[in-house]
Amino acid sequence: MKIKLLVLLTVTFSLNVSFTKDKMVVPLVIEELRVEYHENPEGIDIEKPRFSWVLTGEGRNRYQSAYRIIVASSIAELEKNHGNIWDSGKTNSNNTNQIEYGGGALISNTSYYWKVKVWDEVAQESQWSEAARWSMGLLRFSQWKGLFIGHDVGYNQTDKYDSLYLPPARYLRKSFKTSKKVKRATAHTTALGLYELRLNGKKVGDSYLLPGWTDYNKRLHYQTFDITDQIQQGENVVGAIIADGWYAGYVGYALLVRLDKVREFYGVNPSFMGQIHLEYEDGTSEIIASDRSWKANQGPTREADILMGETYDARLENSGWDSAGYDDSTWKDPKVYTYPNGRLQAHPGTLIKNTELLKPVAITEPQPGTFVFDLGKNIAGIASLEVQGPKGTKVQLRFGEILKGDGNIQTENLRLARATDTYILKGEGVETWQPKFTYHGFQYVEVTGYPGKPNLNAITGLVLSSIETDASTFSSSNAMNNTLFENIKTTQSANFIEVPTDCPQRDERLGWTGDAQTYMRSATYNADVAAFMTKFLVDLDDAQRWYGAYPNFAPFPYSRPNQYSPAWMDAGVIIPYNMYKVYNDTRILDYMYAGMQKFMQFQADASTDYLRPGGGNNWGDWLSVNEKTSNDFVGASFYGYDAKLMAEMAKALHKTEDFEKYGSLFKNIKKAFTEKYILANGRTTEDTQTSYALALYFDLYPVDLAQKGADRLAEKIRANGNKFTTGFLGTKHVMLALSKYGHNDLAYTLFKQTEYPSWGYSVVNGSTSIWERWNSYTKDDTANSDLNAKMNSFSHYAFGSVAEWMFQHAIGIDTEDAGYRNIIVKPAISKQMNDIKGSYKSINGTIVSAWNWKGNKIMMHIEIPVNTKAKVYIPTTKITDIKEGNRDISKIQDIKILESNGGETILEVGSGKYSISSKITF
Numbered sequence: 036m037k038i039k040l041l042v043l044l045t046v047t048f049s050l051n052v053s054f055t056k057d058k059m060v061v062p063l064v065i066e067e068l069r070v071e072y073h074e075n076p077e078g079i080d081i082e083k084p085r086f087s088w089v090l091t092g093e094g095r096n097r098y099q100s101a102y103r104i105i106v107a108s109s110i111a112e113l114e115k116n117h118g119n120i121w122d123s124g125k126t127n128s129n130n131t132n133q134i135e136y137g138g139g140a141l142i143s144n145t146s147y148y149w150k151v152k153v154w155d156e157v158a159q160e161s162q163w164s165e166a167a168r169w170s171m172g173l174l175r176f177s178q179w180k181g182l183f184i185g186h187d188v189g190y191n192q193t194d195k196y197d198s199l200y201l202p203p204a205r206y207l208r209k210s211f212k213t214s215k216k217v218k219r220a221t222a223h224t225t226a227l228g229l230y231e232l233r234l235n236g237k238k239v240g241d242s243y244l245l246p247g248w249t250d251y252n253k254r255l256h257y258q259t260f261d262i263t264d265q266i267q268q269g270e271n272v273v274g275a276i277i278a279d280g281w282y283a284g285y286v287g288y289a290l291l292v293r294l295d296k297v298r299e300f301y302g303v304n305p306s307f308m309g310q311i312h313l314e315y316e317d318g319t320s321e322i323i324a325s326d327r328s329w330k331a332n333q334g335p336t337r338e339a340d341i342l343m344g345e346t347y348d349a350r351l352e353n354s355g356w357d358s359a360g361y362d363d364s365t366w367k368d369p370k371v372y373t374y375p376n377g378r379l380q381a382h383p384g385t386l387i388k389n390t391e392l393l394k395p396v397a398i399t400e401p402q403p404g405t406f407v408f409d410l411g412k413n414i415a416g417i418a419s420l421e422v423q424g425p426k427g428t429k430v431q432l433r434f435g436e437i438l439k440g441d442g443n444i445q446t447e448n449l450r451l452a453r454a455t456d457t458y459i460l461k462g463e464g465v466e467t468w469q470p471k472f473t474y475h476g477f478q479y480v481e482v483t484g485y486p487g488k489p490n491l492n493a494i495t496g497l498v499l500s501s502i503e504t505d506a507s508t509f510s511s512s513n514a515m516n517n518t519l520f521e522n523i524k525t526t527q528s529a530n531f532i533e534v535p536t537d538c539p540q541r542d543e544r545l546g547w548t549g550d551a552q553t554y555m556r557s558a559t560y561n562a563d564v565a566a567f568m569t570k571f572l573v574d575l576d577d578a579q580r581w582y583g584a585y586p587n588f589a590p591f592p593y594s595r596p597n598q599y600s601p602a603w604m605d606a607g608v609i610i611p612y613n614m615y616k617v618y619n620d621t622r623i624l625d626y627m628y629a630g631m632q633k634f635m636q637f638q639a640d641a642s643t644d645y646l647r648p649g650g651g652n653n654w655g656d657w658l659s660v661n662e663k664t665s666n667d668f669v670g671a672s673f674y675g676y677d678a679k680l681m682a683e684m685a686k687a688l689h690k691t692e693d694f695e696k697y698g699s700l701f702k703n704i705k706k707a708f709t710e711k712y713i714l715a716n717g718r719t720t721e722d723t724q725t726s727y728a729l730a731l732y733f734d735l736y737p738v739d740l741a742q743k744g745a746d747r748l749a750e751k752i753r754a755n756g757n758k759f760t761t762g763f764l765g766t767k768h769v770m771l772a773l774s775k776y777g778h779n780d781l782a783y784t785l786f787k788q789t790e791y792p793s794w795g796y797s798v799v800n801g802s803t804s805i806w807e808r809w810n811s812y813t814k815d816d817t818a819n820s821d822l823n824a825k826m827n828s829f830s831h832y833a834f835g836s837v838a839e840w841m842f843q844h845a846i847g848i849d850t851e852d853a854g855y856r857n858i859i860v861k862p863a864i865s866k867q868m869n870d871i872k873g874s875y876k877s878i879n880g881t882i883v884s885a886w887n888w889k890g891n892k893i894m895m896h897i898e899i900p901v902n903t904k905a906k907v908y909i910p911t912t913k914i915t916d917i918k919e920g921n922r923d924i925s926k927i928q929d930i931k932i933l934e935s936n937g938g939e940t941i942l943e944v945g946s947g948k949y950s951i952s953s954k955i956t957f
């Protein structure tokens with residue numbers, strides 16, 4: 036007994052706990068420190084970076100009452116708890132994110148170290164968090180010392196439509212000496228085109244396809260690398276391999292539709308620019324910048340195009356070219372190119388990484404010498420090749436998403452994306468190779484020319500993506516839906532590559548705005564896309580048409596007028612709104628605001644009596660089946676939705692007049708919309724599933740008719756055999772509208788449906804990804820003959836936007852305010868599902884919601900993060916039936932009963948874990 040007490044006391048003291056009444060309270064723990072949404076970012080150029088963290092803590096109703104951030108110039112200062120750069124002081128606030136740095140001007144090329152401590156609900160101080168850091172990029176143009184350099188490889192384009200022009204990559208090198216001890220070395224680098232930075236024989240960093248894609252006439256992103264550990268005493272060699280990329284290579288469908296330009300949308304020759312900052316122990320420093328003293332050459336990379344693929348002739352390797360001791364006397368002087376007009380800016384998004392390695396699950400040989408490797412799922416990325424054989428052997432890799440009946444890969448749906456990589460052996464032992472400047476959308480790799488019979492090690496799949504889909508979990512008693520969830524994540528990963536693309540395989544891969552807006556909220560559930568989407572919104576803002584419309588895709592490299600469409604252009608309002616809603620980000624609203632206003636004006640000008648007609652490209656409810664909703668209806672409904680969101684965003688920005696203005700615009704649109712499209716019996720004039728879904732979800736229905744509209748929608752779905760008629764726009768809104776108006780059972784029926792058209796149809800037909808079309812493929816149609824093979828992607832996330840419904844309704848996790856501080860837990864409990872569980876890692880921490888049936892009893896498990904509150908909806912008004920643990924809910928002090936009527940009881944809970952059960956009678 037004595038010993039036990041001693042142990043308890045020791046623990047108590049070392050944990051620094053405090054006692055309130057009879058409760059022991061353990062201090063809060065601080066995790067996931069982020070600057071501008073990044074973990075320890077290198078080279079940001081935001082003058083007032085924003086901090087965030089996530090809190091965890093034992094017990095219930097825990098919250099932060101104050102915080103203190105300190106920023107120091109060195110780890111040593113930070114360890115002394117000395118914020119010599121900034122000390123926020125104890126700040127009474129429960130904010131844990133979007134907290135602006137409040138110190139003096141931050142200095143270019145400088146590292147900063149920070150940590151935070153918090154006080155909890157009983158004013159108990161936490162430990163300091165772990166130390167975190169960030170560094171600044173180059174904030175002034177005058178600090179850039181480099182020239183844009185490249186290598187002239189000649190130009191021999193003959194017929195732009197009938198033959199591909201694929202120039203070689205260029206190699207640049209510079210040898211330099213460090214005679215003094217280096218304290219810190221940093222590289223700030225970019226390229227017009229793509230680059231891989233090399234230092235002393237190794238790639239710098241672990242990202243792909245740098246510097247990324249922007250409208251290079253407006254901005255060019257650069258990267259910052261800490262290279263201290265890669266610098267050596269004596270001779271060092273910095274190298275850059277550069278290739279066409281989005282800057283000079285083939286982009287999108289230009290070749291297919293024979294635009295005037297098919298490549299070189301921003302420039303003809305790729306070039307590299309950058310500098311290395313060497314800071315010596317003795318306090319002196321030096322800059323090695325790209326200039327005329329560098330050397331240039333060609334090398335083994337003979338072709339390098341994002342869409343078309345790469346050709347590498349290992350016989351031409353200049354072995355040791357990027358290391359010390361290499362003789363570059365045969366190399367040429369570099370060619371100096373003009374500086375671009377676009378501003379140089381640090382990449383604000385997340386860079387493309389290899390997020391997963393895939394070993395093939397099978398090899399087949401559909402005809403002698405043609406080997407097909409199955410990687411098990413449909414990804415975006417590259418394949419690494421391992422091969423041994425005679426010098427000059429040419430191994431060719433082609434990529435496909437599905438197989439034809441004869442076992443060969445289907446490439447028709449790649450259209451004019453050649454998607455072919457070729458490796459020519461040098462004939463020296465085991466050779467491994469992977470391309471650097473291309474990527475493909477594929478599950479299957481076809482290998483020809485392989486010397487002998489390859490084994491499973493010959494090919495490894497490298498999944499490439501700008502995001503990690505690790506923010507959510509979902510599982511249910513219906514296995515098909517669990518596979519669907521995996522497929523959604525796979526396809527999001529495959530398409531969140533620098534911009535949210537429509538698809539990774541064919542000659543498109545554009546940042547299609549309609550797809551992005553429809554999927555935006557789903558995207559946020561599966562991954563932290565805050566930085567990725569911030570970058571895309573800059574692209575979208577840059578691409579806004581001069582007359583106010585947002586374009587069909589961004590960046591927008593083509594010179595074509597009228598490239599807009601209702602529901603595509605609305606991405607310019609819907610995506611920023613979701614950034615605010617999900618991440619509590621008002622800075623991005625500020626950034627986008629002028630453009631959004633201009634867009635609203637463009638719509639106002641195009642409208643008659645508040646009805647915005649269709650217009651532009653009018654894609655409508657793209658890829659709907661058997662029902663067409665008019666373009667005018669789509670145009671008018673999205674205009675209404677925009678007005679509603681604009682009012683909310685104006686409010687968030689404290690723009691009172693605009694809040695009023697857009698609020699009354701919404702009312703006017705709604706009135707005009709109701710008069711034109713909603714009949715007295717609650718039907719829409721269109722009477723299509725999509726028309727009900729959009730009008731109901733966008734709040735364009737008069738209150739007294741909304742339920743009738745929703746019932747008609749349900750009736751129509753039932754009459755259609757519990758199946759959709761909807762396309763990209765209607766589908767997710769059908770699900771959301773059904774649940775909003777009490778038709779959860781039907782929503783689950785659709786969710787579980789396996790007959791065409793449905794999600795289940797793709798799953799039972801073996802999909803590992805989300806298809807562009809409801810009927811992209813069937814097992815019986817392996818030749819895929821009569822489908823439009825040319826417009827048939829197997830990796831298109833638009834229909835995956837059901838994830839929004841899965842999280843908001845099936846699991847039931849949503850936010851009432853911005854940024855999940857006031858959480859809604861309202862699972863769509865239905866006898867159609869036996870159990871569902873899932874979690875979502877919000878900006879305020881992980882929210883868990885699970886439910887299952889035990890006879891007629893519903894068992895709910897809920898976890899609410901520290902510093903947040905949740906309204907929990909229980910589908911019964913019999914309060915006496917509701918238990919937490921095994922106690923009556925009304926007897927539990929921690930839980931407030933807010934309301935109990937209309938078939939449900941709403942509880943208010945603070946942070947903590949709750950096991951709630953209740954008898955339910957539907």
Ligand code: BGC
Nearest residue numbers: 537538543547549550654657
């Ligand atoms: C793309 C889309 C896009 C559509 C516009 C397609 O080619 O793949 O997903 O939204 O065009 O209609």
